[in-house]
Structures are given as C-alpha cells and as structure tokens.
Amino acid sequence: MLSEAPTHVPFDARGFEGLPDRILPLDELRTALLATGTGHQVRDAVWRELVVRARRDGPAWRVAAVGMAMPGLRRQAGLLAAGWHGDTHDLDAELLVGFMERLATVDLGEPRVCGRLIDAGVRAARKIRDAESDTMLIRSGESGSLLPIRPWDHPDLVLARAVATAVIDREEARLIAATRLDDYTLARVAAELGISPQTASDWRARAEKRLQRAIGDGELSFVPRRRVA
Secondary structure (H helix, E strand, C coil), X not given: CCCCCCCCCEEECCCCCCCCCCXXXXXXXXXXXXXXXXXXXXXXXHHHHHHHXXXXXXXXXXXXXXXXXXXXXXXXXXXXXXXXXXXXXXXXXXXXXXXXXXXXXXXXXXXXXXXXXXXXXXXXXXXXHHHHCCCCCEECCCCCCEECCCCCCCHHHHHHHHHHCCCCCHHHHHHXXXXXXXXXXXXXXXXXXXXXXXXXXXXXXXXXXXXXXXXXXXXXXXXXXXXXX
16 A cells, blocks of 8 residues: 655755755655755755645645655554554555644644654554554564563663654654763764754653653553564
C-alpha cells in the first residue's frame, strides 16, 4: 500500500535557506530535505508550508505531504510489520490514516513537524497490533527464551524502546542520551543537530515529558525490538 505517492505539485523553494532558489518538483524537494547538510530548521520551515498548503489547498497537497514523508512512513511500516502475522495492509492503512488525520491538527509552532505526523501514524497502527495481543514479548539473546522488558532497565534500552514505539524519535533519543548519559554539553549536541541550544533544551524537555509519561503508563513494559522468529 505504501507505494510511491504522486508528487506532481510544484513547491516554491525560493526564500528557504539552503534550498535551490527556484520552484522544485516535490521529489527534488524531498531529496534536498533528506540531504545531510540540510538543517532541522529548514526542514521544519518547509514542512510548515506543506501542512499549510495541505490544509488550505485540498487533496493534491495532502497526497503530496504523504509523498514527502514516504521514506519515514516506509521505515516505520517495516518496523510495525516485524513479527506481525496479520495483513500488513491493515497496518499500512492505519499508518496513513493517523498521518492524514494529524495533518489537520499538528501544532506548527513546535519542531519536528514531519516526525510528529509520522508518530501519529505509528500510534494509530499500533492500536491494531495492541488489539492482537495483550502483551508483546521479544526474544533474548538465548535461543528460545522469551523475556519481558521492564522500563527500569538500562537507560539506553529504555530509550531504544521509546524510539521503537514512537514515543520519541531517534534524534530526541540521541539528544537525551548524549546530554544526560554521556556528559556532552547541550551546546555541542545542538550544533551537531543544526539547532540552537535553547531549541535543543526545549526539545529535550518535551521529549523527556513524553518519555516519563510513557514509562508511567506502562507503554514501554513489553516492546518488540526485533523480529520474533
């Protein structure tokens, strides 16, 4: 179901720092945003415009937003499908529904616009998985053994589970791990991420609140981190 979405509508990239100063087809725009040299602030600025157009200009731009997010959606679809014995089209459909519904309500004043849209899709798809089983288990390193995961395990494992369940994303996990566990300064990590120290501080605080809430709610107690054979 997650085949390439049409990206025929043009995007005026003029005025967006670091992007070509011309009107771009969306496939070129997506490539530019995924480039390692493109900062998070630029990506968010573009995604804010995409969401505005999707809300204002109708279905073509909503489909375009899906196309722009397709690499991330496909990656999450693969993670969701790991160990799933049902029809993966059901998961894909819920992933897209959650993404599209969030387009109408996502807060454009917060960072990670695309990431939060994808997170909403993941949460919607997880409801199907959760309905299939009351608890989820993963295999330990020992062949044949199954162990429950507890949220009070090593912090790195807790962060990994939080990423797997879309409570936080990889960059938020990296920010928390580097500044809380590895003693890197906030300024250093912010520079690596292409954001200001204040933005990094705010970003970390919001991520830690979500993480704390997820731990308290038991969301990280049983999480599939790899495919169960």
